[in-house]
Amino acid sequence: MADKFLRAEIIAVGSELLDLGRVESNSIFLSQRLKSVGARVKRKWVVGDSPQEIETALKTALAASSDVIIFSGGLGPTTDDITRESVAQALGRPLQLDPAIIDDLKRRAAAFGLKLTDNNRRQAMVPKQAEVLDNPNGSAPGLYLQQDGALIFLLPGPPRELKPMTEDQVLDRIRRLKPAPQAVSRCLRLVGLAESQVDHQVEGIYKSYPEVETTILSSLGIIDLHFLWTGPDEPSRARQALDELVARVGEKLGSRVYSERDRELEEVVGEILRERGKMLATAESCTGGWISKRLTDVAGSSDYYLGGVVAYTNQLKVDLLGVNETTLERFGAVSPQTAEQMARGVRERTGADIGLAVTGIAGPGGGSAEKPVGLVHLGLSMNDDTQSRRLQVPGERRFVRLRTVRAALDWVRRSLL
């Protein structure tokens, strides 16, 4: 199948991205946004602050007939910011001082009571036949130039500068100069099934759509099904086929699917709670506040979330949640009985409609033959009905906790459907 999309490459510049454990994340944003103008990223580079490395990357990207080449980083005022100079040199374009940039930099410096240094002046150098991209969020202007049919953009590294510059000054230029079919894609996200189970259930469906590229990705309990139309450029046909495919797969997987976009579970749970007019409270032991943290990541979560208790010790389970001491002695802190009493206790003491509780053994210590690491009991109390569920989660502490958080949030979601 021919790839009708534009070919894009991203070249991130910065020794700190190679050496110091920094994750390069601008390219994730750029890849997603480039899809909206029909460009697909085919190669990503991370190179140090070295003219040679920058030149090799640029020339290799040009040799691959890339339509769009985006540099990020290395436009700042310090001497190791060399993207501008290196690109100009690689393309044989002399740098010229742009008086408008100097004026702007002077204004910025004056606002801080500073004078312009020689280093600052470097930011005002513009390669021949390049356009300046304004940067309202920082001192480093971006640059745009064309070479051998490729559109080349030099963007500043800080995400809060790069993102608006991309939205306002990059995408539209690509759209105008290299019109391409916008990628038509869909996503289904679900929780609570293994990747192989999902694939087994739906491969019969997606394989009957040969013009759709299907990718199944799994990460710690969350499964994403990505569907990308790769057939001929007929947006209406693409949308129709994807709608049909998504509907069929969605029907097969039922309530396990929690979103038709890549949304976080806590957003979906919050939306349902708000719709139903229900207030939630939480009682956490092994997850230690993570469920609560996730719920309150969402702005406006006070509309449906009251708060709760982190009862990391048995004593707090008794004192703050009213768990029975005899229950703890007879069944232990990690038991269905304790989970149910925690859920009921937090619901009653906070006046919530729904009480959600978690108690388990996150590890690495604390496990036994009878109650191994990864054993978790969830409790859910609503409408005077309190239930519990048992999970056995594989993996290390962080994964046990994260999967438990997801399973707990998803239980609230499904109980409200």
Next chain:
Amino acid sequence: MADKFLRAEIIAVGSELLDLGRVESNSIFLSQRLKSVGARVKRKWVVGDSPQEIETALKTALAASSDVIIFSGGLGPTTDDITRESVAQALGRPLQLDPAIIDDLKRRAAAFGLKLTDNNRRQAMVPKQAEVLDNPNGSAPGLYLQQDGALIFLLPGPPRELKPMTEDQVLDRIRRLKPAPQAVSRCLRLVGLAESQVDHQVEGIYKSYPEVETTILSSLGIIDLHFLWTGPDEPSRARQALDELVARVGEKLGSRVYSERDRELEEVVGEILRERGKMLATAESCTGGWISKRLTDVAGSSDYYLGGVVAYTNQLKVDLLGVNETTLERFGAVSPQTAEQMARGVRERTGADIGLAVTGIAGPGGGSAEKPVGLVHLGLSMNDDTQSRRLQVPGERRFVRLRTVRAALDWVRRSLL
């Protein structure tokens, strides 16, 4: 200054790393571990499942006289896993079936009641003159080969397979075949100062060590000072210089420095609490359980952390923490008075030695001219003494919350010094 280190490149293979918003994180681990054998990563690539892209990356890496080239991903059983074939072809080495791998794959399949498929067999193909790297954690064996003086490793993509294979089978081969000076480096990590403040205070010191490369990195309230010895290969002299530099910088910055390694604040706080034999409890409003989550990220945190209350509403501040209703009416939920009563309340109700409280406006809504978004009051109650501190944190909701979590944890740390 000459770079005496080995040159390494990392080539991550997988279309999902280009297209689907997945972060490539193996290279972060690899970069750190390669330093221990004197290799520094000079370029990172992410390429799709395309023989051409893989060949270009490999040949460009060889042309740059790389000493170590590490591929990650694309060794699985499915038809889009093509790293093995593409590397073999690029180097002109025919693939041969390895009967030992077939036997191993058969055993694995049988354990699941399955038979070997033709796709599985692809994992048993080994390029001529390559060595097989056992994979105790998955079905895809790794591969090792030499070409033009470079050591080339093909590693599986899943981190829980790649990491042990690196530790057990990659690093030692590099150490034996390409002995190099181990990078001597140090790190100081601190919280609560701006990057420019730190640089201003210490540049006079680090600039007097021209053989040390100093990098200052800042991320949401945490500042890392990295010092790397780049002088001649004399480990004892390197260590002496770095010890001296770190001591001088540490003295200048005082108690703001919380670690001489890249450790998380909650680990350091936990260590100090354990040493002092103190038990902590938390009362959180705007951070919604994040402080508690961070504290319990650390295994064994029940030694010094009891739990606490997430009081997202005023009513819960009254009911679960004993905050005075009159205080809430007169001063509001975001006030020093409320923060102090929350801290005292959680300490008294849990029997903890230390009560830590947070109340603030995380945004984007809820701010006013008098109490803007980002206004936070912290409360700390210990030894019958209760205090509060005011923060004004810039940025969006997530950053307000994260910086608050860090400031709160750091206050506990400094109050125990």
